[in-house]
Amino acid sequence: MGGESVVSNPEFLREGCAVYDTFNPDRIVLGSNSQRAIAMMRELYAPIISREMAEDKSLPTVPVVVTDLSSAEMVKYASNAFLATKISFINEIANICDRVGADVTQVAKGIGLDSRIGSKFLQAGIGWGGSCFPKDVSALIHTADDYGYEAQLLKAAVTVNHRQRLIALEKLQQVLKILKGKTVGLLGLTFKPDTDDMRDAPALDLIEQLHRLGTKIKAFDPLVSQSGMRHGLSNVIVETDAERLADGCDALVLVTDWKQFRSLDYAKMAKLMNNPVMIDGRNFLDQEMLEAAGFRYVGIGRCS
Ligand SMILES: NC(=O)c1ccc[n+]([C@@H]2O[C@H](COP(=O)([O-])OP(=O)(O)OC[C@H]3O[C@@H](n4cnc5c(N)ncnc54)[C@H](O)[C@@H]3O)[C@@H](O)[C@H]2O)c1
Incomplete structure (x- = not known):
């Protein structure tokens, strides 16, 4: 031995x-x-x-x-690449739904019940982030490249994801027209709930573009504070609760699907806003409840 x-x-x-x-x-x-x-x-x-x-x-x-060793490593990369691609796939379908008048949440339900497809990772929204998906998908693309193969499908998944991060901006422009001088509030900053991780978070791209267009940006996240002042948040006023966030805003964008965002006092928040608009970047909130609270609700791929 x-x-x-x-x-x-x-x-x-x-x-x-x-x-x-x-x-x-x-x-x-x-x-x-x-x-x-x-x-x-x-x-x-x-x-x-x-x-x-x-x-x-x-x-x-x-x-x-x-x-063997190589196959085990490939299982890891292929699993993450598949999940990231599945999210980009449903986001692409959402963008088509928006144009043809379909509702991606119903489409996701309809395709997810097919046991060959499965219902997980089919929630359309403003894209994937964090440390694992972006790193592993690009590592696989680069490894393929090193061995003379262009991973076209994986590259497309990344391209779709980058474009998807700005879908909320597109929706804000459709509703508010001019963003210069307006105030936009971000509900959530982290790339996913139950973490304080801002690595490669879609919020960072959105903040950069809103700032470029002259928009005043506020945010509230249960785990990210102003004192934390992370890279990419210098142009953001981080509020300590959702009502302070809503105060004076021309629109809110739900960026992270934190569970507690389902039970905020939206009627009170609507009254504090200049213009009660909710861009639901994760199709996470109940449209009827938001509308009853006085909001104009705009989801992703929901022909609203
Ligand atoms: N490479 C590494 O170092 C490393 C380390 C730990 C884990 N991982 C792997 O990375 C994977 C990702 O882990 P994670 O912690 O980033 O979180 P995760 O799998 O919970 O989320 C990853 C991304 O998918 C999105 N997402 C989650 N559920 C979704 C749904 N139903 N519909 C649409 N989008 C959804 C999230 O918003 C997030 O952007 C793990 O499953 C694990 O296999 C990798």
């Missing part, structure tokens, strides 16, 4: 639920050319594989995929 072995064991943990994802995995991927190393990894993972540590202990044991 003797000698060292290498195992590639990709993790698929989401920020904000890493502990849950560790104990409740969909699969475990082990890449190595050493049978001994694979056996040791199986032993290490035994309580997780048997679901001993899972929330639902009645589930079948966790599938273990044993591969």
Whole structure:
């Protein structure tokens, strides 16, 4: 025996639920050319594989995929690239829905019930961000490039995502016409809820463009404060609650789908605004409730 072995064991943990994802995995991927190393990894993972540590202990044991080193690494990149592409796909469909008068939330429901497609990651909005999707999709594009292959589909997923980040700006211009001198409030700043992570957040692109057009920008995020003053937020007044945010705004944009944004006092917020407009960048809020509270509601791909 003797000698060292290498195992590639990709993790698929989401920020904000890493502990849950560790104990409740969909699969475990082990890449190595050493049978001994694979056996040791199986032993290490035994309580997780048997679901001993899972929330639902009645589930079948966790599938273990044993591969060579390169394939294990490719599983990781391909998983993230697929999910990012799935989001860009539904965002592309949303933009077509907007033009032909369809509602992407109904379309997503209709296609998601097809078990070959699945309903997850089909929520149209202002695009994906964070540290994992952008990094892994570009790494895969560059690796392909290094080996003489142009990953056209992945490049398109990135292009669609960049364009999608400015969809809220397009909607603001349709409603408010001139943005110079107007005040826009951003509900949420982080790339997704339950994290304070602003890395590659769609909000940053939106802020840059609103600032370029002379718009006054305010924001409220449950985990991002003015004192934090992160890179890219120097042109933003960060408020401490949603009502202060609404005060004096010509429109609000829901940027992050924080759960607590579903139960704000929208009637009170509408009264504090110059012009109660809500651009729902995640199709997250209840349109009827917002309209009853006095808002003009504009979703993504919902022909509003
Ligand atoms: N590369 C790494 O270093 C690394 C580290 C940890 C995890 N990961 C992997 O990266 C993946 C992404 O993790 P994450 O923490 O960025 O978060 P995540 O998977 O929760 O979200 C990623 C992006 O998808 C969007 N999204 C989430 N649900 C959606 C839906 N239903 N419809 C449309 N868009 C949706 C989010 O807004 C976000 O922009 C993990 O699943 C994991 O496999 C990678």
